[in-house]
Amino acid sequence: MTYNIGIIGAGMYGKVLGRCLQQDERARLTWVNSASEGTTRAAAEEFGVAKWSLDYRDVLADPAVDAVIIATPPYLHAEQLSAALQAGKHVLLEKPLAESPASVENIVETAAKYPGRLVLEASCRHTRLTRKFQFIKSLIDSGKLGQVYHIHHNHLTRGTFIEWNPKGAWAMNKALAGGGPFIDWGVYDLSFHLGLLDDRPELVSLRRFSRNDLRDVSKLVEFSDVEQHGAAWLEFSGGLTYYYERGAGVHAETVNETRLYGTRGGLRFQFPSWDSNQVEFFYDEDGQPRKETLMVDTTGAEDDNQAIVRHFLDCLDGKASPLMTVETAAKHIRILFQILA
Numbered sequence: 001m002t003y004n005i006g007i008i009g010a011g012m013y014g015k016v017l018g019r020c021l022q023q024d025e026r027a028r029l030t031w032v033n034s035a036s037e038g039t040t041r042a043a044a045e046e047f048g049v050a051k052w053s054l055d056y057r058d059v060l061a062d063p064a065v066d067a068v069i070i071a072t073p074p075y076l077h078a079e080q081l082s083a084a085l086q087a088g089k090h091v092l093l094e095k096p097l098a099e100s101p102a103s104v105e106n107i108v109e110t111a112a113k114y115p116g117r118l119v120l121e122a123s124c125r126h127t128r129l130t131r132k133f134q135f136i137k138s139l140i141d142s143g144k145l146g147q148v149y150h151i152h153h154n155h156l157t158r159g160t161f162i163e164w165n166p167k168g169a170w171a172m173n174k175a176l177a178g179g180g181p182f183i184d185w186g187v188y189d190l191s192f193h194l195g196l197l198d199d200r201p202e203l204v205s206l207r208r209f210s211r212n213d214l215r216d217v218s219k220l221v222e223f224s225d226v227e228q229h230g231a232a233w234l235e236f237s238g239g240l241t242y243y244y245e246r247g248a249g250v251h252a253e254t255v256n257e258t259r260l261y262g263t264r265g266g267l268r269f270q271f272p273s274w275d276s277n278q279v280e281f282f283y284d285e286d287g288q289p290r291k292e293t294l295m296v297d298t299t300g301a302e303d304d305n306q307a308i309v310r311h312f313l314d315c316l317d318g319k320a321s322p323l324m325t326v327e328t329a330a331k332h333i334r335i336l337f338q339i340l341a
Helices: 012-021 037-047 056-061 074-086 101-112 131-141 186-195 304-316 326-340
Strands: 003-008 027-033 051-053 067-070 090-093 119-121 148-157 203-211 229-236 241-248 254-262 265-269 278-285 288-295
Touching: 003 012, 003 056, 012 027, 012 037, 012 067, 012 304, 027 037, 027 056, 037 051, 051 056, 056 074, 067 074, 074 090, 074 101, 090 304, 101 326, 119 304, 119 326, 131 186, 131 254, 131 265, 131 278, 148 186, 186 241, 186 326, 203 326, 229 326
Parallel strands: 003 027, 003 067, 027 051, 067 090, 090 119, 148 241
Antiparallel strands: 148 254, 203 229, 229 241, 254 265, 265 278, 278 288
């Protein structure tokens, strides 16, 4: 089956996903939309799409459209997702889910009203769709680590979002983005780490700090109030603990590293698909400490963005179930908002 799909938010990531759509014969890109006429016209030209509009409601009003990708900033997600579901469209919703706890609850309630509509949230990109995730999860499920009792993750950079995407001033405004690195990257962190444990752990308590007075970014962006550095000690049901540190604009640097500690073994790795494919496995053998360096075979693996588009289409075909539902994405981002509270 071929699906007619529209893009709401044809900016940077909307275009990335649009290119991926055009690589899959099941998808026909029929509409593009954004708030900027220049951006929208450019996207329509690039994709050879005749229908474009500055009003996303025009996309939803077309009865021929089967599904939409919502790739707008998060402060627009609740309104646009509600409108899309009311219009009978399936949705691939870009991460993060929303910009505030109130919008998260709005989205959860809205999605529950339309059980026949598919909503895939995009924080399974770089995480649950990758071979590295599947490899590490298989090690845990095999019992080689025993009970995982502690997770340690940190990633600190001196650079900030606005230096990566100079057009993304909205991402430096907490009211529009929800937060800085804990929201931008935190949804991936929790998607990966809690997904390894089938999302069973429930948060019991946390202690945290965050601050945004480290780097002066006033020459880069007019306004910025998102966190630049933070850390949390989280305690979950079943005795799991989790030390979690993120920063962008910090006077230090660390690699994006995860350590998992189990009663029989431990792992050290970098979860992004573009980082090392090495997974270090620590264990005891005959009472002696051992270490193996395992390699994740990514030969022929598809691009992470192509993977999420394929997964969305597989879900539409009924061949797969969403690897990131609204309910699970909401569980993760609620934790992140508590860290930033």
